[in-house]
Each structure stands twice: as structure tokens, then as C-alpha cells.
Amino acid sequence: MSSATVAAAVLPNRRLAGTSPRSRAWGRFKRHRLAMFGSGVILVLVFAVIFGPMILPFDPLHIDLRHRFAPPPGNGHLFGTDQLGRDLLVRLLMAGRISLTIGFMAMVVSTLIGTSVGVTAGYYGGLVGTVLMRIVDAVLCFPSVFLLLALAAFIKPSILTITLIIAATGWMEVARVVQAQIKALRHRDFILAAEMLGASGRYVMTRELLPNAAGPIIVAATLTVARAILAEAYVSFLGYGIQAPTASWGNMLNNAQQYLNSAPWLAIFPGLMITLAVTSFNFIGDGLRDALDARMDLT
Amino acid sequence: MSIMALTPPPIPRDGPLLRVDRLRQWFSSGGFMSPRLTVRAVEDVTFEIGRGEILGLVGESGSGKSTLGRAVLRVTDLTDGRVVFDGQDVSTLSKRQLRPLRARMQMIFQDPFASLNPRMTVGQIVGAPLRIQNPGISRSEVEARVGDALRTVGLADSHAERYPHEFSGGQRQRIGIARAFVLAPDFLVADEPVSALDVSIQAQVVNLLMEIKRKLDLTILFISHDLAVVGHVCDRVAVMYLGRIVEIADTRTLFRNPRHPYTEALFSAVPVADPSRRRQRILLKGDLPSPLAPPSGCAFRTRCRYAIPACAEAVPPLAHIGGGHQKACIRDDLALQPAC
Amino acid sequence: MGAPEIATAVLDVRNLSVAFATHTGPVAAVHDVSFTVAPGETLALVGESGSGKSVTSLAVMRLTPPAPRTRLDGQALFRSRDGTVRDLLAVPERAMRALRGNEIAMIFQEPMTSLNPVQRVGDQIAEAVMTHRPVGRREALDRAEHLLARVGISDARRRLAAFPHHLSGGMRQRVMIAMALACDPALLIADEPTTALDVTVQAQILELLQDLQRETGMAIVFITHNLGVVAEIADRVMVMYAGRIVEQGEVGPVMRAPLMPYTQGLLRAVPTLTVSDGFVPLTSIPGTVPSPTALPPGCAFEPRCPYALPGLCDATTPPLDDAFDGQQVRCLRWDAVAALEARP
Ligand SMILES: Nc1ncnc2c1ncn2[C@@H]1O[C@H](COP(=O)(O)OP(=O)(O)OP(=O)(O)O)[C@@H](O)[C@H]1O
Ligand SMILES: Nc1ncnc2c1ncn2[C@@H]1O[C@H](COP(=O)(O)OP(=O)(O)O)[C@@H](O)[C@H]1O
Ligand code: SF4
Ligand code: SF4
Ligand SMILES: [Mg+2]
Ligand SMILES: [Mg+2]
Numbered sequence: 017m018s019s020a021t022v023a024a025a026v027l028p029n030r031r032l033a034g035t036s037p038r039s040r041a042w043g044r045f046k047r048h049r050l051a052m053f054g055s056g057v058i059l060v061l062v063f064a065v066i067f068g069p070m071i072l073p074f075d076p077l078h079i080d081l082r083h084r085f086a087p088p089p090g091n092g093h094l095f096g097t098d099q100l101g102r103d104l105l106v107r108l109l110m111a112g113r114i115s116l117t118i119g120f121m122a123m124v125v126s127t128l129i130g131t132s133v134g135v136t137a138g139y140y141g142g143l144v145g146t147v148l149m150r151i152v153d154a155v156l157c158f159p160s161v162f163l164l165l166a167l168a169a170f171i172k173p174s175i176l177t178i179t180l181i182i183a184a185t186g187w188m189e190v191a192r193v194v195q196a197q198i199k200a201l202r203h204r205d206f207i208l209a210a211e212m213l214g215a216s217g218r219y220v221m222t223r224e225l226l227p228n229a230a231g232p233i234i235v236a237a238t239l240t241v242a243r244a245i246l247a248e249a250y251v252s253f254l255g256y257g258i259q260a261p262t263a264s265w266g267n268m269l270n271n272a273q274q275y276l277n278s279a280p281w282l283a284i285f286p287g288l289m290i291t292l293a294v295t296s297f298n299f300i301g302d303g304l305r306d307a308l309d310a311r312m313d314l315t
Numbered sequence: 316m317s318i319m320a321l322t323p324p325p326i327p328r329d330g331p332l333l334r335v336d337r338l339r340q341w342f343s344s345g346g347f348m349s350p351r352l353t354v355r356a357v358e359d360v361t362f363e364i365g366r367g368e369i370l371g372l373v374g375e376s377g378s379g380k381s382t383l384g385r386a387v388l389r390v391t392d393l394t395d396g397r398v399v400f401d402g403q404d405v406s407t408l409s410k411r412q413l414r415p416l417r418a419r420m421q422m423i424f425q426d427p428f429a430s431l432n433p434r435m436t437v438g439q440i441v442g443a444p445l446r447i448q449n450p451g452i453s454r455s456e457v458e459a460r461v462g463d464a465l466r467t468v469g470l471a472d473s474h475a476e477r478y479p480h481e482f483s484g485g486q487r488q489r490i491g492i493a494r495a496f497v498l499a500p501d502f503l504v505a506d507e508p509v510s511a512l513d514v515s516i517q518a519q520v521v522n523l524l525m526e527i528k529r530k531l532d533l534t535i536l537f538i539s540h541d542l543a544v545v546g547h548v549c550d551r552v553a554v555m556y557l558g559r560i561v562e563i564a565d566t567r568t569l570f571r572n573p574r575h576p577y578t579e580a581l582f583s584a585v586p587v588a589d590p591s592r593r594r595q596r597i598l599l600k601g602d603l604p605s606p607l608a609p610p611s612g613c614a615f616r617t618r619c620r621y622a623i624p625a626c627a628e629a630v631p632p633l634a635h636i637g638g639g640h641q642k643a644c645i646r647d648d649l650a651l652q653p654a655c
Numbered sequence: 656m657g658a659p660e661i662a663t664a665v666l667d668v669r670n671l672s673v674a675f676a677t678h679t680g681p682v683a684a685v686h687d688v689s690f691t692v693a694p695g696e697t698l699a700l701v702g703e704s705g706s707g708k709s710v711t712s713l714a715v716m717r718l719t720p721p722a723p724r725t726r727l728d729g730q731a732l733f734r735s736r737d738g739t740v741r742d743l744l745a746v747p748e749r750a751m752r753a754l755r756g757n758e759i760a761m762i763f764q765e766p767m768t769s770l771n772p773v774q775r776v777g778d779q780i781a782e783a784v785m786t787h788r789p790v791g792r793r794e795a796l797d798r799a800e801h802l803l804a805r806v807g808i809s810d811a812r813r814r815l816a817a818f819p820h821h822l823s824g825g826m827r828q829r830v831m832i833a834m835a836l837a838c839d840p841a842l843l844i845a846d847e848p849t850t851a852l853d854v855t856v857q858a859q860i861l862e863l864l865q866d867l868q869r870e871t872g873m874a875i876v877f878i879t880h881n882l883g884v885v886a887e888i889a890d891r892v893m894v895m896y897a898g899r900i901v902e903q904g905e906v907g908p909v910m911r912a913p914l915m916p917y918t919q920g921l922l923r924a925v926p927t928l929t930v931s932d933g934f935v936p937l938t939s940i941p942g943t944v945p946s947p948t949a950l951p952p953g954c955a956f957e958p959r960c961p962y963a964l965p966g967l968c969d970a971t972t973p974p975l976d977d978a979f980d981g982q983q984v985r986c987l988r989w990d991a992v993a994a995l996e997a998r999p
Binding site: 375376377483484485486513514515516517518519521522525540541542543544546547548566567570571580581582583584585586587588589590591596598599601602603654655 | 703704705809823824825826852853854855856857858859861862880881882883884885886887889906907910911920921922924925926927928929930931934935936937938939940941943
């Protein structure tokens with residue numbers, strides 16, 4: 017037994033008065049350097065993809081065959097140009113719009129599905145809970161890349177369908193996390209107190225239980241964005257995702273394959289963007305996990 | 316006091332407020348793959364609580380006190396037996412049918428940390444009963460009544476915006492009491508309301524509870540394992556052992572003239588704050604037996620110092636011995652130590 | 656500094672102060688606490704929750720968060736079985752680890768949080784033995800069985816294989832005691848070991864501790880907020896309030912005629928085992944323990960004290976006075992209070 021756990025077991029966990037759980041969580045988040053770094057990167061990225069293409073003097077679809085394969089930084093093309101002489105930076109930012117949108121939308125959809133399934137399974141338990149969680153396990157056992165590709169091969173790709181496909185393969189993690197949290201809280205006295213008041217199942221789930229699962233949900237949602245971006249890149253890289261001429265980071269990588277030796281920057285930059293976005297979201301997720309750690313607040 | 320004005324006083328009716336008749340509450344686990352195990356947490360319990368009365372319920376941890384308290388509030392589905400609340404049989408009512416009755420029966424919990432939702436402000440916690448019971452209620456009315464309730468339990472209106480973790484155990488218990496009283500109920504189950512508190516704070520909370528009881532003319536089932544507090548607070552006391560009531564009597568009779576060996580042992584175990592009175596105590600051997608496999612006959616016989624072979628034969632019935640005093644022990648020849 | 660003199664005491668704490676660093680500055684949780692415990696003696700540490708009892712004991716065990724998050728001042732002189740005397744606040748962490756669970760043992764209020772839920776109790780006790788004794792696993796398990804039997808667990812051999820959640824609260828506390836006894840400690844610190852238990856089980860545990868003490872001659876520091884328990888088990892009492900000792904002495908005099916209004920209040924708050932006609936309000940101490948960050952000026956008990964004298968008690972910080980027969984009290988008016996209390 018380490019001295020820290022002993023002390024934690026004995027010392028009353030009293031905190032300063034007058035602070036809400038939210039402001040304390042923010043205080044803990046701020047101390048997490050990588051998470052603050054990740055948040056900064058994502059903020060910059062979001063601003064860049066929204067405003068960048070408006071400011072830059074290039075059209076992402078403008079073909080300029082005289083300036084094909086311009087290596088960076090050349091001719092005002094900061095990141096160079098591609099095989100059709102299109103400005104790579106603008107294309108990256110436009111692709112970022114697509115990739116990030118899909119990431120966020122897939123996160124929203126999978127969080128909604130996962131949370132509903134998790135709360136229902138955790139609250140009702142018994143047969144309902146067992147059946148729901150078996151379904152979750154079954155879907156989880158299925159290799160998600162395979163599922164993704166199988167679905168993508170049959171469905172006409174568009175932003176919406178790709179989003180839904182990714183969400184369909186990404187909600188299980190959220191469901192598991194939420195179910196575990198709800199199950200742990202289900203038999204606390206405060207839930208009994210609400211039931212003693214004649215509260216309906218819906219009230220207990222949405223008002224009493226859900227706010228207590230907010231932390232894990234937010235963490236899982238953040239990590240889901242990272243996974244969704246990666247998933248979109250997979251699908252598009254393999255040619256089943258977003259179709260040219262619309263750019264996404266994944267299909268830009270796909271294009272770049274042929275020129276890997278002659279124009280490596282065509283692969284490096286999209287790859288970097290994906291890595292940057294995914295790791296940043298993962299850092300944020302880690303930071304949120306610490307900041308929202310249920311144990312710090314539930315006492 | 317404003318709490319008084321909340322609901323019209325209940326129409327006085329005859330008979331006890333609560334009647335419990337051969338109540339059983341069993342819990343099953345396992346089944347399917349593993350062997351099915353049944354805990355008989357409450358077994359064949361019969362008692363009444365008169366209007367305005369406080370009935371104490373004492374016994375060791377695991378004897379079934381909380382389970383009984385929850386069963387009479389119909390938090391659980393009863394295994395068998397009847398619960399009659401104010402003349403109405405509530406044993407088989409559904410959740411929905413129970414809903415209007417919920418405003419009349421409330422509960423206070425033992426653990427001041429687990430019984431308040433950590434994500435809600437005190438105002439939301441104390442206001443929840445109002446909102447749940449009257450969905451159309453206005454915000455300002457909720458605020459006013461929450462303020463009243465908080466002041467009644469010795470907190471300030473301004474505490475409504477704070478979170479539970481900002482309060483000490485005693486203050487949290489007051490918040491739990493405010494939540495139980497904001498609807499002005501008739502009947503209250505207080506499940507070890509002061510067991511988790513320091514002695515000095517215990518007294519504050521007990522006094523508060525009794526003050527509110529007097530104001531609202533409440534009927535209380537007071538669960539506790541502290542016999543000293545029970546002696547001060549309760550009109551009658553029931554002693555539970557392994558799911559059954561083994562003795563029940565008015566407080567004075569029980570303390571002066573206990574007739575069940577378990578009651579005697581409980582009294583003897585209470586520490587007395589007087590070093591010159593260190594007594595030879597009647598130490599109970601061992602722990603409460605597992606409720607999965609209770610001893611045959613009198614369940615207490617494994618720890619009873621007066622046990623005789625006949626005790627193993629049949630479960631002693633809870634028999635009347637005069638003056639409302641009932642006990643479940645086959646021996647009538649015992650001279651047991653009184654509490655005081 | 657040469658080897659300090661501590662007469663016969665096992666533990667001699669001198670001027671112990673503990674301050675925690677928080678974002679709003681240092682918080683003095685314990686202030687200038689001195690006490691001794693002799694072999695075979697039980698010292699009870701009493702006070703409401705938040706008065707500094709646990710911090711005092713954790714500081715002696717050096718289990719408070721490490722510097723710079725905690726600042727420890729003063730001395731805690733400990734006499735080992737071999738007669739050497741060391742200041743626990745000054746020995747290196749390695750030496751401290753060798754003492755903990757060996758010559759000094761500790762048990763806590765909630766046995767479930769201090770036991771490893773996924774390890775069999777036999778292994779946990781055996782591990783405690785092997786940490787400090789050069790014995791093999793077989794021998795350690797035999798000792799574990801012997802210890803379980805010693806703390807009154809029937810069928811000890813079979814119970815070795817039990818997991819903590821198989822055991823009742825009382826049995827878990829017995830297992831904790833068995834672990835604490837694994838290496839024949841000279842000093843046992845018990846932090847509210849019976850607070851979470853039933854009175855029946857509490858009586859068993861108190862009896863067990865007294866038996867073990869008679870047998871081994873260990874010194875016990877027993878932390879509790881229940882003066883009933885103090886009367887049952889202690890030889891001497893030390894009452895703490897807001898991080899300071901406010902009264903200390905032999906258990907008889909302190910409990911028969913407490914001098915400090917706080918002790919008087921605590922004593923009156925213990926409900927007696929009696930019946931009354933109708934409800935007689937229980938005596939309570941109004942208010943709560945002040946937070947160490949917001950101590951009232953003068954006597955810290957002044958806002959709750961029935962004998963407080965405006966102009967005196969809220970202005971002067973009372974010293975720990977020697978009253979009589981070794982009884983000490985921290986009150987500016989203890990003689991006046993004693994006279995008032997003596998009146999019928
Ligand atoms: N939901 C449940 N499922 C299975 N067993 C249960 C359940 N609730 C209670 N029990 C069992 O019923 C018995 C009585 O438990 P109960 O909580 O009523 O005891 P208690 O007298 O209130 O004890 P305490 O003083 O510790 O609160 C125990 O053996 C307990 O383990
Ligand atoms: N790590 C810590 N940081 C800040 N304050 C603490 C810490 N540990 C304890 N305290 C404070 O020290 C005071 C004494 O606590 P404690 O010794 O646990 O009281 P008790 O007498 O109930 O055992 C309390 O006000 C507590 O909040
Ligand atoms: S019936 Fe027998 S075993 Fe049971 S309490 Fe009476 S004497 Fe003891
Ligand atoms: S110093 Fe004053 S306030 Fe403090 S205990 Fe004594 S009489 Fe009371
Ligand atoms: Mg209970
Ligand atoms: Mg403590």
C-alpha cells in the first residue's frame with residue numbers, strides 16, 4: 017500500500033467552497049499541457065479550414081498545368097502544387113473542411129446512439145441490459161475496417177453516407193463507457209431518492225444519471241472524433257470514400273501514392289494533417305479524462 | 316411555518332397509519348447457469364405504526380432493517396404479504412399508481428455522501444420533489460418553497476446555488492431532510508439518519524428531525540443501530556434479527572424489561588461514557604449467520620447464551636406476552652438484564 | 656543532537672505541527688501537539704470530524720502527502736524494541752518503510768478500502784509478514800492462520816482463501832487487526848476502527864484489542880469521536896479541537912470532571928441508554944468545527960462556547976494550562992468554568 021493511497025483512504029476529501037464542478041474541472045484541464053496544446057492545434061485548424069480558403073489567392077479546383085509538381089515552397093505555393101498544378105495548401109484546407117466535418121458529425125451521431133444504448137442498458141439492467149450489451153459486444157467483435165469497407169462498397173459515397181457509416185462502426189465504445197458509469201451509479205441512494213418521489217424512468221435517466229456520466233461521455237466523444245477522422249482517411253484512401261474532385265485528406269493520400277518518389281510532399285502534408293488532428297484530439301481526450309475524472313467529484 | 320401551509324391537513328381517519336402483514340422480501344441471485352440462491356432478507360414480518368407514532372427498528376447490520384424500510388415504501392416489489400397505508404392496500408400497486416402516494420411517504424438516508432446527486436445544486440435537489448410531483452409548478456414557487464425548506468432545516472436561501480460537496484456531513488443530512496419534507500409527507504422512513512455523523516452533530520440532527528415531526532405530526536419508522544438514540548426518540552421499538560422481528564414493545568417496557576436474549580445483548584454492547592462503569596458485557600459470539608443459510612429453529616440460537624436443544628426445533632413465533640409486548644423466544648424463565 | 660531522552664514512552668511527540676500547501680496558501684491542520692504513549696497504555700484521541708486527529712496520526716506515520724505539499728515540524732520520538740530512539744519525522748523514507756507495518760502498525764475506519772479487494776486475505780497477511788521477516792511463504796501463511804485464529808476468526812485455515820468481499824465488516828476489521836499484528840508492533844495506531852461497525856461487533860473488537868494489548872504490551876493510540884468508546888478502552892485521553900490539544904489527562908478525571916467546555920459538550924452529546932417521558936431534546940454543541948483556513952481569533956471554540964466571555968475569549972489565544980493531577984486544559988476560564996459546573 018503506497019502512502020498516497022493510505023492518505024487518500026483516510027483524509028477527508030474536502031474542497032474549497034464556492035467552486036462548481038465545472039470550474040474545478042477546467043482548472044485541472046488547464047494544467048494538462050498536451051491537452052492545452054491539442055486544443056490550440058484544433059482551434060487553429062478549425063479557423064484555418066474555415067477562413068484559409070477565403071484568404072488564399074488560389075482556387076482549389078483551378079488547374080494550372082504549367083505549374084505542375086511545384087515543390088514547396090515555390091511560386092507563392094507555400095506547400096507546393098499537385099499533378100494538376102493545383103495549390104496544395106488550399107486543397108488541404110478544403111479537404112480539412114470535409115474531414116473535420118465528417119469527424120464531428122460522426123462523433124455526434126455515434127455519441128447519441130452510444131449514449132442512448134448505454135444509459136438504457138445501464139439503467140434497466142437485467143435482460144434488456146444483457147441483450148443490449150451483447151449486441152454491442154457482437155458489433156465490436158466484427159473488425160471495424162472490414163465493416164466500414166463492406167458498407168462503403170455497397171452505398172453510394174457522399175459526406176452524409178460516409179458519416180453514417182463511420183458512426184455505425186464507432187458508437188460501441190461510447191455505449192460501453194456509459195453503461196459502466198450508469199451501472200455504477202444506478203444503486204446510489206440519490207437515485208432511490210428520486211424513485212421514491214415517483215420519478216419516471218426517463219426522468220431518472222436524463223436528469224439524475226446522465227449528468228453524472230457527462231465526463232466519460234465527453235471523453236469518449238473526443239476520442240471518437242479522432243477515430244472518425246482516421247476512419248474517413250482509411251475509406252477514402254482505399255477509394256471507397258469521398259470521390260474526386262472533392263478533396264479529403266484520405267483521398268489526397270490516395271492520389272499521392274503514384275508520385276511518392278517524385279513528389280513526396282503530396283503524401284507528407286495530408287499525412288501530417290491527419291496525424292496532427294488525430295493526436296490533438298487524443299491529447300484533448302486524455303486531458304478531459306483527467307479533468308472530468310468522476311472520482312475527483314463524486315465524493 | 317410555511318411548510319404547514321403547503322397541503323391541507325390530512326383528514327383524520329381511524330386505525331394505524333401503516334399496517335404490515337406477514338411481509339416477505341426475498342432476493343434471488345444466480346439462476347440460469349449458477350445455482351439459485353435466495354436471501355430471505357425480510358421474513359414474515361407483521362407490525363403496525365399508529366398515527367403520529369415513532370417506531371424504532373433496531374438490529375445488527377444485515378438484519379434486514381433497510382430492506383423492510385424500503386419494502387413498506389414499496390420501492391421494491393414485495394415477495395409476499397401486505398402493506399396497508401392509511402387504509403389503502405399498496406402491496407400490489409404499480410409504479411404509476413403509487414405516484415400520487417409518494418408525496419405522502421418519504422425517506423431519509425444514512426449516507427450523506429451517496430444520497431445527494433453530486434451534479435445537482437442544493438436548490439435542484441430540494442426542488443426535485445416539487446417538480447416531479449407537480450410538473451406544472453412555476454419556477455418562482457419552487458424557489459420560494461425550497462427557500463422555506465432550507466431555512467427550516469437551519470440552512471440559508473443562498474445555499475441553494477451550492478453543490479453538495481461544499482457541505483459537511485451534518486449539513487448534507489439537513490439537505491436530505493429538507494428534500495424529504497418539502498412535500499410535507501405524513502409518513503417517513505428514516506434509515507439510520509444519524510449513524511454517519513459525529514455525536515455532537517448527531518444531536519443537532521435528531522433534534523431537528525423531532526422538531527419537524529412535531530410540526531407536521533409525522534409518523535416515523537426510525538431505523539437505527541444506536542439504541543441510546545432510539546431510547547430518546549421512539550415510542551415503540553422493534554428488534555430485528557436475520558429478517559424477523561424478535562421482540563417489539565413500547566420503549567419503556569423494552570428498556571426496563573427486555574424479554575428476548577438478543578435484545579439484552581444489544582443493550583449490553585452499547586458503550587457508556589463513564590469509565591467507572593466498565594461492565595462485564597455480554598459479548599455476542601461471532602457474526603450474524605449468513606441469511607442464505609439461517610440456522611434451523613430459532614435463528615439466534617448459534618449466539619444465544621440461553622439456548623437449549625428445544626430452540627433448534629421450530630422457529631419461535633412472535634407471541635404476545637401482555638401490554639402490546641411481543642417476543643419470539645421459547646424460554647419464559649429468563650431474568651434478563653435491563654438497559655437502565 | 657544526541658540520542659534524545661524519552662524515559663519509558665514508546666512514542667513521544669513534541670510540538671508537532673502539520674501544514675498543507677493549498678492554492679490559497681498554507682493550511683495549518685495540526686498545531687503544536689505534544690503527547691506520549693507508554694508501553695501497554697492506550698491513549699485515546701478524541702474530537703469531532705475535521706479536528707485534526709487523522710492528520711496527527713498520519714504525520715507520525717509520515718503518511719501525509721510528501722514535502723513540499725506538507726510541512727511537518729516538531730519531533731516524534733519512537734523507541735524501537737531494541738531500545739534505540741529515533742525521530743520519525745527525521746528518519747529517511749527507507750527506514751520509515753521498514754518501521755511501518757512492522758514496529759508501528761495502523762488500522763483504519765473502513766477496512767474495505769484498506770484491503771486489496773482482489774487478493775485473498777491469507778496472502779495479504781502473509782505478505783505483511785514476509786515484508787518484514789525473513790520467512791518463506793509457507794511459514795508466512797502458517798503465521799497468517801495463527802493470527803486469524805488469534806483475532807477470533809473461526810475456521811482460520813479456510814478463511815485464508817477468502818476474498819475481502821466474502822467477509823462481513825466486523826471480520827474485515829479483524830483481518831486488518833491480524834495484519835497489523837503480523838510483526839508484533841510496539842505501537843498500534845487505530846483510526847476510528849469501530850466507527851463503521853455495529854455496537855455488538857464494536858464491543859467484540861474493543862475487547863479483542865484489550866486482550867491483545869494485555870498479551871503483547873503494545874501501546875495503542877485509539878482515535879475516535881465517541882466518548883463512550885473512550886471510557887471503555889482508554890487509560891488517557893487527549894481531546895483535539897481545530898488542530899490543537901484542548902484537554903488531556905487520565906481518563907477518569909477527564910470524563911468525570913472535564914475542565915474544557917468543549918469536552919463537556921462532547922460528553923453531554925453522548926445519548927445515555929435511558930427512556931424519557933416524551934422527547935427531551937438531546938444536548939448538542941451548536942455550530943461546527945471551524946475550517947483551519949478560517950479560525951476565529953482568540954479561542955477557536957469561542958463561537959460555540961456557552962461560557963465564552965466577550966472581550967476575553969475572542970481576543971486572547973488560550974495556552975495549554977496545567978490544571979491538576981497532570982490534567983491539562985486550553986481555556987482561559989477553566990477555573991471559573993469548573994466552579995460553575997460544580998454548582999448543582
Ligand atoms: N438487492 C438485494 N439483493 C440481494 N440481497 C440483498 C439485497 N438487498 C439486501 N440484501 C440482503 O438482505 C439482507 C438485509 O439487508 P439490509 O440492507 O436490509 O440490512 P440492514 O439491517 O439495513 O443492515 P445495515 O445496518 O447494514 O444497514 C442482507 O443479507 C443483504 O445482503
Ligand atoms: N491533504 C490535505 N490538504 C489540505 N487540508 C487537509 C488535508 N488533509 C486534511 N486536511 C484538513 O485538516 C483538518 C484535519 O483533518 P483530519 O485530521 O482528517 O480530521 P479528523 O479529526 O476528522 O481525523 C481538516 O480541516 C482537513 O480538511
Ligand atoms: S428461543 Fe432459544 S435460542 Fe432463541 S433466543 Fe430464546 S433461548 Fe435463545
Ligand atoms: S477560552 Fe473562553 S471560549 Fe474558549 S473554551 Fe474557555 S471559556 Fe470557552
Ligand atoms: Mg441499512
Ligand atoms: Mg479522521
